[in-house]
Amino acid sequence: MFKSTLAAAVMVLAGSQFALSADYTMRLSHGDNESNPTHLTAVKFKELVEQYTDNKVEVQIYPNNSLGAxxxxxxxxxMGSVEAEILYTGNLMPLAPSAGVLMLPYAYKSTEQAHKxxxxxLEPLNERITQEAGVRALGLMEKGFRVLTTNKPVETLEDLKGLKIRVSPNDIAIQTFKSWxxxxxxxxxxxVFPALQQRVIDGQENPYTTAIxxxxxEVQSDITEIHYMMWTGPLIVSERVFQSYPDDIKEAVxxxxxEAVDYGRQxxxxxxxxxxxxLKERxxxxxxAPKDEEKWQAAAQALWPNFYDQIGGAEWANQAVDIIKSSAN
Incomplete structure (x- = not known):
């Protein structure tokens, strides 16, 4: 009993000494559980920030949207009241429309091209989102292409008709599915889960890892690789907080x-x-892929110009599209 109490006391003391030695605290919020690649990326970021700053910065991770949506x-x-976050690009768009270029349907032909x-x-995007939302992206992580989970086989556009499919509250996703x-x-x-469970909806779209x-x-029987969009999520920091750091801390962060984003991609x-x-075992x-995937792709890509006004304007959209296309070479 005495040993365990002493050990606990030592741990508390060590923790308080670390907190006292840290010059800065960085709270990092995300919406996933501890088994998700988002959280593992956050853990790697914490490890590297504390290492590269000699523990001058302490990173505290808050998973499962525990700090809010x-x-x-x-x-x-x-506002600078929270320091860092990993979030789905679609949830950054209301504050930083320019981030929407990452969500153009069928922009990427492969994971390798998406990374490039x-x-x-990253840098041209930061020039815009620091002004639009007061945040800076340290890197853009991905969790694979979003796949369609349903309670019946979907192998053609015809199979999709009549199904009630949940999408994120984002106009690009909404209009893409309407085009189908x-x-x-x-x-x-x-x-989403209770709606699937109660058959209020027939399906949803997210990466394979989210299905696990x-x-x-437990509530979906079939998956189709529609490849229309990759789950992307920037690791962002408050620009106000970032600019308050000395140069060595900025460089370390x-x-x-x-490096954390590269790790997260892996x-x-x-x-x-x-x-x-x-999933196969279960x-x-x-x-x-759908048997008629070219029809899905043609319908979705035809919408691109319709989205330009809501993703930062035609000039930025065309610049970004040129960068995306050149990465395929």
């Missing part, structure tokens, strides 16, 4: 952010393969 926390970053494009877009001949249902994330971490295999690839294997039917 993603858009709310992004607003807090603008996102890395090339259905009326999608925008719905907050917290409502959110246990969608930027370096840690980029973990995401590994977790995706694990998720696919587990009896989920994986159909691969």
């Amino acid at each position: 993603e858009t709310e926390v992004a607003q807090s970053l603008r 494009a996102m890395d090339a877009l 001949g259905i009326e999608p249902i925008p719905m907050d994330w917290a409502e 971490s959110s246990r969608f295999y 930027v370096k840690a952010g980029r 973990v995401s690839a590994e977790k995706t393969e694990e998720a696919i294997a587990e 009896g989920v039917n994986l159909h691969g």
Whole structure:
């Protein structure tokens, strides 16, 4: 009893000494659980920031939206009352429309191209979102292409018709699904699983890893790789807070952010393969790409000019599209 009490006291003392030795505290919020690549990226970021700053910066991680919904926390970053966040790009768009270029449907043909494009877009994107939302992206992580989970096989556009599909409350996703001949249902994330369970909706779209971490295999029988959009999520910091740091801390935070995102991409690839294997074991039917995928792609890409006004204007959209296209070479 005495030993355990002493050990606990030592741990508390050590923690308080670390807190006292840290010059800065960085709270990092995200919306996923501890098994998700988002959280593993956050943990790597914490490790690297504390290492590269010699513990001058302490990073505290708040998973599962424990500091608030993603858009709310992004607003807090603008004010400087929260320091960092990893969030879905679609939830940054209300504050930083220019980030929407990452969500153009069928922009990427492969994961490799997506990484090249996102890395090339990072600096020009920061020039815009620091002004639009008061946040700076340290890196752009991804969790793979969003796949369509349903309670029946979907192998053609015809199979999709009549299904009630949940999409994130984002106009790009909404209009893309409308171009495929259905009326999608925008719905907050917290409502999705019970809605699937109660058959209020027939399906949803998210990466393979989400189908595991959110246990969608319990309520969905089929998956189609529609490839229309990659889940992208910037690791952002408050620009107001970032500019308050001395130069050595800024450099350390930027370096840690980029390395953490690279790590997160690697973990995401590994977790995706694990998720696919587990879904097969659980009896989920994986159909691969639609048999008429070119029809899905043509309908969605035809919408691109319609989105330009809401993603920062035609000039920026064309600049970003050129960067994305050049990354395919």
